Amino acid sequence: MTTGQNKAHGAPAQQGETELALDHGWRVVVLNDPVNLMSYVVLVFKKVLGFDESRARRHMLEVHERGRSVVWSGLREKAEAYAFTLQQWHLTTVLESDEAH
Amino acid sequence: MKRIEVKLAVHVVAPLLDLIKGMADSLRSELASPYAPSGLDPEFDAVWSGELLTAQCVDLQVLLGLFNEEFFADGVIALDEDNAEQIVRATAAVRLRLRSQYLGVLGDETLETGNVELEGLEEPLRKAFMCYLFLATIQELIIQHMDGSILDA
Numbered sequence: 001m002t003t004g005q006n007k008a009h010g011a012p013a014q015q016g017e018t019e020l021a022l023d024h025g026w027r028v029v030v031l032n033d034p035v036n037l038m039s040y041v042v043l044v045f046k047k048v049l050g051f052d053e054s055r056a057r058r059h060m061l062e063v064h065e066r067g068r069s070v071v072w073s074g075l076r077e078k079a080e081a082y083a084f085t086l087q088q089w090h091l092t093t094v095l096e097s098d099e100a101h
Numbered sequence: 102m103k104r105i106e107v108k109l110a111v112h113v114v115a116p117l118l119d120l121i122k123g124m125a126d127s128l129r130s131e132l133a134s135p136y137a138p139s140g141l142d143p144e145f146d147a148v149w150s151g152e153l154l155t156a157q158c159v160d161l162q163v164l165l166g167l168f169n170e171e172f173f174a175d176g177v178i179a180l181d182e183d184n185a186e187q188i189v190r191a192t193a194a195v196r197l198r199l200r201s202q203y204l205g206v207l208g209d210e211t212l213e214t215g216n217v218e219l220e221g222l223e224e225p226l227r228k229a230f231m232c233y234l235f236l237a238t239i240q241e242l243i244i245q246h247m248d249g250s251i252l253d254a
Binding site for chain 2: 034040042053087088089090
């Protein structure tokens with residue numbers, strides 16, 4: 001993914017916040033939707049996140065039964081890349097900062 | 102994935118294509134799944150959603166390309182390693198769009214289970230639900246050939 005990774009930020013205040021945000025962990029969260037097939041979600045988790053079958057299925061069931069699943073956590077840049085690709089596969093995905101919890 | 106050729110009933114599928122194309126057209130300017138902005142940088146979010154939209158349009162073109170002269174001549178569509186991922190993504194996009202445009206009234210639980218009496222639905226809901234099921238069948242077919250272990254489990 002190339003989106004915005006080398007892009008300069010706007011106002012200095014925003015830049016400071018962004019730099020701070022880059023320093024801590026981020027979570028990639030997939031939300032449930034009633035449309036995508038369970039098999040499709042398993043496929044996407046395997047292809048995009050490199051999960052094995054049982055892990056992909058476990059996260060798929062968590063999405064289905066609890067409405068959400070944290071599928072990856074770590075540095076922002078990589079979290080963004082995963083979130084982008086999951087959204088490209090039409091899974092509803094949000095990024096959450098560890099600081100917010 | 103090996104190349105597979107699927108023979109479809111033209112008289113069943115062809116009437117669905119105008120609706121699929123209509124959904125695809127409506128997805129030229131809007132993402133199929135809700136876009137959740139990062140909240141950090143509006144410019145970043147704009148670039149991100151723009152790139153997602155571009156990728157979505159490319160996938161949809163590949164899906165529509167399946168229903169070419171060969172399809173109308175003998176009902177055959179060809180799926181292979183080059184188009185499978187794009188088609189499985191595009192079918193997801195169109196199904197999501199069908200829900201937001203037509204099928205939302207059926208309720209999420211009904212859409213999840215797929216348990217609907219087609220005969221009990223009136224147009225255009227009936228046609229939309231037929232599209233929804235048809236595209237799910239295409240998805241499952243592709244998934245079976247891309248990674249058979251998923252559907253075997």
